[in-house]
Amino acid sequence: MRRDFHSDICIVGNGAIAKTTALAFAQAGQSVTMLSPSAPASAQAPSTGDPGWDVRVFALNHTAYNLLSALKVWGALDAARVAPVDAMLVNGDGDHAGALGFDAYGAHTGTLAWIVEDRNLNQALDAALRFAQNVTMVHGHAMALLRDDDGATVQLANGSSIRAALVVGADGAQSWVRGQCDIGLDYRSYGQRGVVSNFHCEQPHLGAAHQWFTGADGIVALLPLPGNMVSLVWSAPDTLADTLCREGADALAARLAVYAHDKLGALTPLRPDLVRDFPLRLMRPHTMVAPRVALVGDAAHVVHPLAGHGMNLGFADVAQLVATINAREPQRDIGDERVLARYARARKEDVLLMQFTTDGLARLFGTDLEPLRVVRNLGLNLLDKLPVLKRRLISHALGKQ
Numbered sequence: 134m135r136r137d138f139h140s141d142i143c144i145v146g147n148g149a150i151a152k153t154t155a156l157a158f159a160q161a162g163q164s165v166t167m168l169s170p171s172a173p174a175s176a177q178a179p180s181t182g183d184p185g186w187d188v189r190v191f192a193l194n195h196t197a198y199n200l201l202s203a204l205k206v207w208g209a210l211d212a213a214r215v216a217p218v219d220a221m222l223v224n225g226d227g228d229h230a231g232a233l234g235f236d237a238y239g240a241h242t243g244t245l246a247w248i249v250e251d252r253n254l255n256q257a258l259d260a261a262l263r264f265a266q267n268v269t270m271v272h273g274h275a276m277a278l279l280r281d282d283d284g285a286t287v288q289l290a291n292g293s294s295i296r297a298a299l300v301v302g303a304d305g306a307q308s309w310v311r312g313q314c315d316i317g318l319d320y321r322s323y324g325q326r327g328v329v330s331n332f333h334c335e336q337p338h339l340g341a342a343h344q345w346f347t348g349a350d351g352i353v354a355l356l357p358l359p360g361n362m363v364s365l366v367w368s369a370p371d372t373l374a375d376t377l378c379r380e381g382a383d384a385l386a387a388r389l390a391v392y393a394h395d396k397l398g399a400l401t402p403l404r405p406d407l408v409r410d411f412p413l414r415l416m417r418p419h420t421m422v423a424p425r426v427a428l429v430g431d432a433a434h435v436v437h438p439l440a441g442h443g444m445n446l447g448f449a450d451v452a453q454l455v456a457t458i459n460a461r462e463p464q465r466d467i468g469d470e471r472v473l474a475r476y477a478r479a480r481k482e483d484v485l486l487m488q489f490t491t492d493g494l495a496r497l498f499g500t501d502l503e504p505l506r507v508v509r510n511l512g513l514n515l516l517d518k519l520p521v522l523k524r525r526l527i528s529h530a531l532g533k534q
Contacts, residue, residue, distance in 0.1 A: 135292035146303035150430035152258035187250035197448040209257040219340035278313035285425040299468035308432035314423035326374035335398025
């Protein structure tokens with residue numbers, strides 16, 4: 134049925150960043166229309182039995198924690214399925230591998246990060262959205278984005294339309310909103326895929342996240358889950374990723390023993406049939422804003438997952454966009470070009486730094502050249518002995534800079 138919707142803000146997307154954006158603006162007093170292509174999973178028929186552990190997890194930093202807490206979402210998470218990260222151990226490669234360690238005590242904080250399942254996060258957000266007073270949910274297929282001096286209109290395939298002062302593109306790496314604005318994009322594939330699965334570990338992980346830079350085989354990360362469980366993210370070259378997925382979780386556990394056995398003991402797959410993968414790429418849109426449009430999350434930037442901060446960048450986008458719009462002068466409306474330019478400037482340094490860091494590390498540790506291997510191992514060891522620099526790095530990673 135054709136309908137015309139009117140609100141202060143239209144948010145396009147249905148992931149965690151889109152939902153958080155809708156909640157943040159709604160709680161700030163703006164009216165929000167949220168357009169997603171399908172009904173959220175929590176609105177569909179509930180599954181029966183234990184769904185098991187989600188292989189898609191996020192290492193959320195303090196920026197994400199503070200935002201979700203302010204929106205009353207953090208307290209709605211299933212706390213039994215959230216694992217704090219109290220330490221992180223980074224290992225180089227080769228016979229004289231370098232090593233770098235961070236811990237919460239040295240960072241002067243209670244917790245470095247929290248490991249949260251995608252399903253747990255989205256269920257908490259869906260529950261909060263059901264109680265939001267000024268959020269209208271619309272499900273449909275967007276066909277066109279029309280913009281003028283007074284606002285923007287999203288036209289849907291069924292003839293409906295959404296009119297708003299601002300459209301927020303929170304629709305992921307292949308953003309439809311970004312495409313409608315003809316925003317240029319720098320794209321590069323890393324020739325890698327992230328292979329993910331979950332395991333029970335024989336020895337307690339003690340809240341530590343482990344990462345190994347292996348050179349030709351990519352980057353292996355084991356993140357703590359509640360109890361004696363860990364979640365794997367292996368940034369593997371495409372050919373190796375094909376092999377890992379084809380062999381299955383039991384063979385994957387045997388391969389991981391080379392790196393993890395002395396720290397975690399034997400690994401046992403939680404579900405031998407559950408190994409997933411996703412492509413790794415660098416995506417840099419030339420701008421985060423356009424007339425009457427702002428981009429957040431993967432629509433605005435996609436980085437290598439080796440630092441685990443792609444989702445955190447998105448939460449920082451949301452917090453900054455809402456703060457910038459709330460601080461605008463009374464005579465400027467929500468989609469004013471100068472207001473949006475302030476948002477883009479405020480986010481530029483943080484986004485560029487994360488892109489530069491993750492891309493540089495992926496390149497540096499992705500080669501097997503012996504001189505580079507020696508230099509990077511020496512670099513890890515040196516950094517581990519420089520407490521002031523370590524604290525600066527960890528402060529940025531925590532989202533406390």
